[in-house]
Amino acid sequence: MADNPSPDAKIFSPKTRFQTLARRPGGVPRGQAVDNALNNVEETKLGFDEWFEGELNGLIDAIERAKSGAHVDDWIDAAIFHTHNLRDVGTTVGFELLTFISSTFCTILDGIKSGVECNVESLTCHVDALLLIRKKQYRNLRPDQLPELSRGLHRVAESVSIVPKTGQK
Amino acid sequence: MAERTINLRDLLILVADPSPFLCLLVHGMLRGFGANKVLEVRDSPGVLETLNGHKIDVLLCDGALPPHGGFALTRTIRRNPNNENRTMPILLMTSDTREATIKAGRDAGANMIVAKPLSPASLYDRLAWVAFNPRQFIDTETYFGPDRRFKIEGYPNGIGRRKGDGAIEVAKETGPALAQDDIDSLFNAARTGQN
Numbered sequence: 586m587a588d589n590p591s592p593d594a595k596i597f598s599p600k601t602r603f604q605t606l607a608r609r610p611g612g613v614p615r616g617q618a619v620d621n622a623l624n625n626v627e628e629t630k631l632g633f634d635e636w637f638e639g640e641l642n643g644l645i646d647a648i649e650r651a652k653s654g655a656h657v658d659d660w661i662d663a664a665i666f667h668t669h670n671l672r673d674v675g676t677t678v679g680f681e682l683l684t685f686i687s688s689t690f691c692t693i694l695d696g697i698k699s700g701v702e703c704n705v706e707s708l709t710c711h712v713d714a715l716l717l718i719r720k721k722q723y724r725n726l727r728p729d730q731l732p733e734l735s736r737g738l739h740r741v742a743e744s745v746s747i748v749p750k751t752g753q754k
Numbered sequence: 755m756a757e758r759t760i761n762l763r764d765l766l767i768l769v770a771d772p773s774p775f776l777c778l779l780v781h782g783m784l785r786g787f788g789a790n791k792v793l794e795v796r797d798s799p800g801v802l803e804t805l806n807g808h809k810i811d812v813l814l815c816d817g818a819l820p821p822h823g824g825f826a827l828t829r830t831i832r833r834n835p836n837n838e839n840r841t842m843p844i845l846l847m848t849s850d851t852r853e854a855t856i857k858a859g860r861d862a863g864a865n866m867i868v869a870k871p872l873s874p875a876s877l878y879d880r881l882a883w884v885a886f887n888p889r890q891f892i893d894t895e896t897y898f899g900p901d902r903r904f905k906i907e908g909y910p911n912g913i914g915r916r917k918g919d920g921a922i923e924v925a926k927e928t929g930p931a932l933a934q935d936d937i938d939s940l941f942n943a944a945r946t947g948q949n
Contacts, residue, residue: 595893596901599841603765603811607885612761613788615878622786622874629775629782636775666818669849669870670773676871677779684871691849 630678641715643667648708657703664708665694671715685728685735686714689742696746704745714738758882762789766808769794770801770824771816771847780814780847783874787881796820798827805831805839812881813839814868817848817859824848825862832863832898840898841891843884847872863899865889 613621644667650660668690675683690711697703714734717723728735767789771777777794784792793808795801797820804810813831815824824846831837831844846859849870859867866880889900 593894596890597893598888598890601811601841601843601888602809603843604885604888606765606811607760607762607881609761609763611763612759613786614759615757615875615882618787618878619874620786622783622878625782625786626779626874629778632775632778636773666772669818670776673849673871674773674775674779677776677873 626678633674633678636674637671637718640667640670641719644671644715645712648712651703651708652705657697661694661698665691665698668694680718680724681727682723682725682731683715683718686711686718686738689738690715692742693746701746707741707745710741711738758886760787760878760882760885762787762881764791765789765811766791766793767812767814768792768801768804768808768810769814770796770798770819770827771814772796772818772820773816776816780872780877783872783877786874787878798822798824798830801827802830805837810839810842812843812845812884814845814847817846817850817855817867825858825864828859828862828864828899845880845884860902861897863897865900 612618644664647660647664647667651657651664668687672684672687672691675681675687690708693704693707693711717734723731762784767784769777769780769784769792771780771794774794774796777796781792781794793804793810795804801813801815801819815827817824819827828844828846831842832840834840843865844863845866845868846862846864847868847870848855848859851867851869856867865884868877868880891899892901
């Protein structure tokens with residue numbers, strides 16, 4: 586727990602506009618607000634393709650550097666940046682397969698960043714899996730609808746990163 | 755805890771994230787909540803420039819905002835006595851939910867950490883929590899920001915409380931990732947000096 590403030594600390598209660606105005610009556614009730622937000626997220630999906638291509642190309646550039654033998658510091662941050670973006674957006678827009686692939690990819694890359702030896706094959710197979718998301722028929726699938734792919738990626742992530750084995754705590 | 759309704763109309767909200775698409779998603783969520791004044795920037799210099807020209811009511815900032823990250827930016831904003839936005843609520847959005855990272859966000863002066871991936875429900879609840887649970891500010895030589903002393907008094911909009919919840923001990927070591935509920939428990943129900 587944080588330390589108590591020193592005796593010389595000034596303690597005050599700021600009046601912020603946010604706290605004053607956000608409490609006004611007339612706001613959007615939570616249930617309706619969440620529904621509205623989900624509808625807006627659906628509309629935003631229209632721009633997904635363009636965004637996805639940009640993220641994927643950035644990721645492929647980073648992984649190509651890894652494959653060419655570049656030092657891990659030269660590519661890992663870019664790779665992590667793009668895979669985290671893919672995972673975060675995938676989850677927010679409800680593309681579960683994208684979320685799954687990018688999550689196991691994040692696990693591998695976070696492991697490499699922490700010092701785990703880089704296994705180029707594991708990076709390549711994840712990039713290949715992400716290429717499937719370009720196709721709309723795959724984009725809306727869940728991981729359990731592609732069990733072989735899902736199990737394979739999970740096994741790869743287990744074998745080359747610090748992720749605990751299935752069933753192990 | 756009863757559900758709280760927030761009114762975001764006419765509040766100026768700044769969303770800072772390097773990903774234009776994620777900004778768009780957050781912007782869409784905020785519009786769904788009733789917000790009608792949302793600005794977007796992609797990096798820390800953009801935030802500081804915007805703060806110079808606008809009175810921002812709440813900042814939603816990516817923890818990894820280029821070039822130095824949202825945590826450093828939060829510290830910079832809080833520690834600048836000439837910044838009129840110094841006490842605005844700051845919510846840091848991050849995928850890195852290790853306990854050490856959450857503690858770093860708290861120590862930087864963030865009001866709340868919001869775990870990525872974002873969901874509309876979690877974002878609404880965290881904004882409601884900040885709106886209805888004002889915290890005193892502490893101003894010392896080494897820290898300026900919301901009171902960092904915490905205890906569990908319930909989650910935003912009644913999100914489940916675990917049976918064993920008690921006072922929070924923050925580990926020294928870097929630990930495993932935390933769920934949003936655990937993050938809330940670190941940022942929840944600030945003690946305002948009465949206890």
